[in-house]
Amino acid sequence: MARILHVGNFSLKAKGAFQHSVEHKLSNGLIRNGHQVVNFSDRDAARAGSVLGRSKFGGRGAANKSLRSLCRHMGPDVVLFGQADVIAAETIAAIRQDSPSIRILQWNVDPMFETNNVARLLSKTEVVHATLVSTAGEALALLKRPGMLLGFLPNPVDFSIERGRCHEVEHLPYDLFYACGNPSQPLREVAGIDWDMNEYMARLLAKLPDARVLAPGIAGAPHLAGAAYQAGLEQAALGLNISRRDDNFLYSSDRLAHMCGNGQAILIARTVGYDTLFSDEEMVFFDGMDDLAEKIAALIAEPRRRMTLAAAGRARYHALFNEQRVAKYVLEVALGDIDPADYPWPTLLQ
Numbered sequence: 001m002a003r004i005l006h007v008g009n010f011s012l013k014a015k016g017a018f019q020h021s022v023e024h025k026l027s028n029g030l031i032r033n034g035h036q037v038v039n040f041s042d043r044d045a046a047r048a049g050s051v052l053g054r055s056k057f058g059g060r061g062a063a064n065k066s067l068r069s070l071c072r073h074m075g076p077d078v079v080l081f082g083q084a085d086v087i088a089a090e091t092i093a094a095i096r097q098d099s100p101s102i103r104i105l106q107w108n109v110d111p112m113f114e115t116n117n118v119a120r121l122l123s124k125t126e127v128v129h130a131t132l133v134s135t136a137g138e139a140l141a142l143l144k145r146p147g148m149l150l151g152f153l154p155n156p157v158d159f160s161i162e163r164g165r166c167h168e169v170e171h172l173p174y175d176l177f178y179a180c181g182n183p184s185q186p187l188r189e190v191a192g193i194d195w196d197m198n199e200y201m202a203r204l205l206a207k208l209p210d211a212r213v214l215a216p217g218i219a220g221a222p223h224l225a226g227a228a229y230q231a232g233l234e235q236a237a238l239g240l241n242i243s244r245r246d247d248n249f250l251y252s253s254d255r256l257a258h259m260c261g262n263g264q265a266i267l268i269a270r271t272v273g274y275d276t277l278f279s280d281e282e283m284v285f286f287d288g289m290d291d292l293a294e295k296i297a298a299l300i301a302e303p304r305r306r307m308t309l310a311a312a313g314r315a316r317y318h319a320l321f322n323e324q325r326v327a328k329y330v331l332e333v334a335l336g337d338i339d340p341a342d343y344p345w346p347t348l349l350q
Contacts, residue, residue: 001034001035001036002036002078002331003036003074003076003078004036004037004038004077004078004079004080004331005037005038005070005078005080006023006027006030006037006038006039006040006079006080006082007040007067007079007080007082007084007087008021008023008039008040008080008082008084009023009041009042009082010024010039011041011044012044019161019226019227019230020161020229020230020254022155022156023039023082024158025157026080026082026323026326026330027039028158028160028161028327029156029322029323029324029325029328030330030331032324032327033324033327038070038074038076040067040070042063042067042084042085042086042087043086045059045062045063045066045086046059046060046062046063047059048062049061049062049063049066060086060088063086064086064087064090064091067087067091068091071095071098071102072098072099077101077103078331079102079103079104080107080330081104081105081106081107081128082108083109083120084106089127092104092124092127092128093127103129103334103335103336104127104130104334105128105129105131105132105330106124106128106130106131106132107131107133107330108120108121108131108132108133108134109134109155109254111135111244112135112139112142112248112251113139113244113245114244118143121133121143122142125143128148129149129334130148130150130151130333130334130336131149132150132151132153132330132333133151133152133153134154134155134254135248135249135251136151136250136251136346137152137248137249137346138349139248140349149338150349151333151347151348152347153326153330154250154320154321155252155256156326157261157317157318157321157322158261158322159261159318162233162258162260162261163230163234163262164230164234164263164264165234165262165263166234166263166264166310167263167311168307168311169263169307170303170304170307172235172237173212173214174213174214174236174237175211175212175236175237175238175296176208176211176212176213176214176239176296177213177214177215177232177233177235177236177259177264178214178215178218178239178240179217179223179224179229179232180197180215180217180242182217183197183198183218186244188242188244189245189246191269191288191289197242198218198219200242201213202219204289204292204293207293208296210300211300214232214235214236216229229258230262233258233262234262237265237299237303237306237310238264238265238266238296239255239259239260239262239265239267240267241253241255241267241268243272246271248272249272251272252268252272252274257317257321260317261317261318263311264310265283265284265306265307265309265310265313266313267284267286267292267295268284268285268286269285269286269287270285270286270287277320277344278313278316278317281309281312282309282313282316283309283313284309320344321345329342329343329347333347
């Protein structure tokens with residue numbers, strides 16, 4: 001069993017404390033697999049080290065010193081960095097110098113078409129043993145470095161977090177759920193067209209005038225976080241998954257796991273590539289807005305069919321991407337001891 005230090009956004013300051021975050025799910029999975037895990041919130045450590053205890057920027061130096069000191073005292077076998085932007089590459093290099101046998105992995109669930117995100121990843125590629133990103137395929141080639149393992153990170157589901165069972169309920173308060181943090185900036189590319197999602201949803205719902213829709217963030221609707229977000233997920237039959245772009249292989253916001261895990265039937269563009277892992281009886285793949293509207297209408301009209309599809313998709317998603325399996329995969333990649341044949345998703349970029 002390994003001793004693992006997990007560095008990421010475990011912040012208690014954020015709304016809802018990021019209850020659905022990948023950080024929590026990976027730590028849960030590692031612990032349930034029998035490993036010792038210590039979580040280190042880089043942002044909270046930086047705030048604590050700032051002059052007034054408020055700024056994560058003012059206390060960066062203190063957070064980096066604290067992390068190195070913790071590594072010296074804890075002696076972890078593995079350190080995982082989950083978008084821990086407060087921690088400098090120089091600190092990671094120093095940790096490796098202190099403990100030459102230690103293994104370091106960085107993981108990231110932001111898109112590869114964001115230049116700032118690529119820059120954040122590249123800032124640490126020279127000092128980590130492995131990098132995992134929630135995009136698969138050749139888009140990852142930008143990150144390739146000699147001697148570094150590089151591959152795909154699935155968005156995990158955790159039934160202790162995604163507790164809803166919409167697939168078991170015939171009549172729910174809402175037909176459709178779509179959450180969007182920033183609908184207007186930047187625009188989202190759907191089927192090759194850049195959309196303000198306020199406009200996209202307005203046009204889609206004009207084709208579905210009787211649909212009952214819960215769309216946090218759209219058309220001025222309030223965003224949901226924490227318990228309120230989970231409650232919203234538990235009240236809708238269908239989950240619309242439109243991320244920033246639909247042409248990066250397997251890239252998706254982690255809302256895909258949230259919606260599917262809570263028993264919503266998933267609607268996702270075929271171009272994303274999830275049809276390589278799920279059948280048409282497990283997810284609904286659409287090609288363009290008209291096709292999407294037709295499929296939504298058909299499932300609203302046939303709730304029993306929707307329930308069957310949602311149950312199958314939820315079971316398949318959990319079998320593929322449950323927190324223990326994904327955590328096992330992450331640790332094996334970190335240790336450089338992975339057999340790609342053990343996993344049905346694309347693993348390491350060759």
